[in-house]
Amino acid sequence: MSGAVDIGYGQLALALGFVLLAGGASLWLKLGLGRDLLVGTLRTVAQLALMGYVLLYIFAINLPWLVLLLFAGMIFFAARIVAGRVKGRGVPVFWPVFLSMLLSYMVVSFLVTGVVVQADPWWNPRYFLPLGGMVVGNSMNAMALSLERLFGEVKNRREEVELLLSLGAEPGEATAGISADAIRAGMIPSINSMMGVGLVFIPGMMTGQILAGADPLLAIKYQIVVMLMLVGSTTLGSVLAVSLARRRLFTPAQQLRPGVPGTP
Amino acid sequence: MPEPLPQDAVTATALLRLENVSWRAPDGRLVLDQVSLSLAPGELAWLRGPSGGGKSSLLRLINRLAEPSDGLITLLGKPLAAWEPPQLRRHVGLLAQSPVMLPGTVEHNLSLAFGFKSAQGQTAPDQAALRGALDRLGLEGVELGASAPGLSLGQRQRLALARLLLLDPQVLLLDEPVSALDPESKELVETTAAAQAGQGRAVLLVSHQPPPQAQSMRRLILEQGHLREEGS
Numbered sequence: 001m002s003g004a005v006d007i008g009y010g011q012l013a014l015a016l017g018f019v020l021l022a023g024g025a026s027l028w029l030k031l032g033l034g035r036d037l038l039v040g041t042l043r044t045v046a047q048l049a050l051m052g053y054v055l056l057y058i059f060a061i062n063l064p065w066l067v068l069l070l071f072a073g074m075i076f077f078a079a080r081i082v083a084g085r086v087k088g089r090g091v092p093v094f095w096p097v098f099l100s101m102l103l104s105y106m107v108v109s110f111l112v113t114g115v116v117v118q119a120d121p122w123w124n125p126r127y128f129l130p131l132g133g134m135v136v137g138n139s140m141n142a143m144a145l146s147l148e149r150l151f152g153e154v155k156n157r158r159e160e161v162e163l164l165l166s167l168g169a170e171p172g173e174a175t176a177g178i179s180a181d182a183i184r185a186g187m188i189p190s191i192n193s194m195m196g197v198g199l200v201f202i203p204g205m206m207t208g209q210i211l212a213g214a215d216p217l218l219a220i221k222y223q224i225v226v227m228l229m230l231v232g233s234t235t236l237g238s239v240l241a242v243s244l245a246r247r248r249l250f251t252p253a254q255q256l257r258p259g260v261p262g263t264p
Numbered sequence: 265m266p267e268p269l270p271q272d273a274v275t276a277t278a279l280l281r282l283e284n285v286s287w288r289a290p291d292g293r294l295v296l297d298q299v300s301l302s303l304a305p306g307e308l309a310w311l312r313g314p315s316g317g318g319k320s321s322l323l324r325l326i327n328r329l330a331e332p333s334d335g336l337i338t339l340l341g342k343p344l345a346a347w348e349p350p351q352l353r354r355h356v357g358l359l360a361q362s363p364v365m366l367p368g369t370v371e372h373n374l375s376l377a378f379g380f381k382s383a384q385g386q387t388a389p390d391q392a393a394l395r396g397a398l399d400r401l402g403l404e405g406v407e408l409g410a411s412a413p414g415l416s417l418g419q420r421q422r423l424a425l426a427r428l429l430l431l432d433p434q435v436l437l438l439d440e441p442v443s444a445l446d447p448e449s450k451e452l453v454e455t456t457a458a459a460q461a462g463q464g465r466a467v468l469l470v471s472h473q474p475p476p477q478a479q480s481m482r483r484l485i486l487e488q489g490h491l492r493e494e495g496s
Binding site for chain 2: 164177
């Protein structure tokens, strides 16, 4: 392996030119994105730098509980982002999201590093954290899409839900169609990306491996595993999140909660 | 299977009883103020009042789609909270104001309730029974295989009523069941409501229109959250 060409700090600073370009466009076209661009750039640099040092440290110490703690921390922030995106729907979703992420991402990441890649030990941070991180990053959107669809549909189809309840349906039966739609909404992007991968785009992980000097054929094998594990994790995550969040839409008396939008 | 009703159901003086029931909308507005009402088996009550006066909210409370802020509602002497919600809702059938149809055929929409867990042990009506349910409400021209959402509003309104009657509820709560009907179908639905009462059910019919003069029934008015017998 020849390794990647190092990027000097001066060269890294040159990349800031791209942000200046975006900032110029924002000023010129009055997009009002200047502040977000600034904050976004600072956060990108700071968060990645932090992650880099944390990874250095964790690779050196090599303790399983530390690896899992870091992974749980990543999930915590992902859950906060998702809960923030679907808030204002009258139903708090942080805990359902966090629990479904923790469970489904842990299972998928374990299967990938321990069973498919056969990293030794299975929690080997050099494999577990990057692969697990990709599960979290990519499946987070799926969960947000699913929950947005769930709450949107319940709001639009409230009369249908109440009709089914009034005919003797349990909440699960009254929202079966809506839940299926919501889960489907979460799963479709990862299925679509399986269609376009290699033709329309070269995925980030493969790009990274190839830049770092890896054999493209090895990079492909990893990428295939990644694509397939994303389908698994988005499915598990969406199914769990929708079933947990759905319960929060109803009172113990099997009524739509008064806070749910659209409820009279 | 729906809980069998106790033997004294038919002889009980009150099938349904509301005692000082109040309901506040989530925005804090007092929609129903100390409403009391008792319906005996075989009783048909026509409830009217201005729109926004709380008529639909009252029916939702009885079907337990919403919870009273105060007061007590009992079915057969048992508080609503003591019933399993799906069983309660099958006994206290609610016909909502807008006749919602799911995508699919008329047959699918008529038999929806027989696919639920709460219908366990209950045999789903066969095609002949479904046909009869439609014909009795003047829907002879509607095929079982037709798309339900594609029907006219008036047809859907009667289809929704047919769907409810197939459940054989003890109490019928009908919210504006004739609002979109021509005079002939309107009379048919009113006669059906009276016939249901004649078979020992309690029927509470809500309408912003006055009741037909010819039929004898209880006449109630709900105004600004207060319920009273007409003429009192």
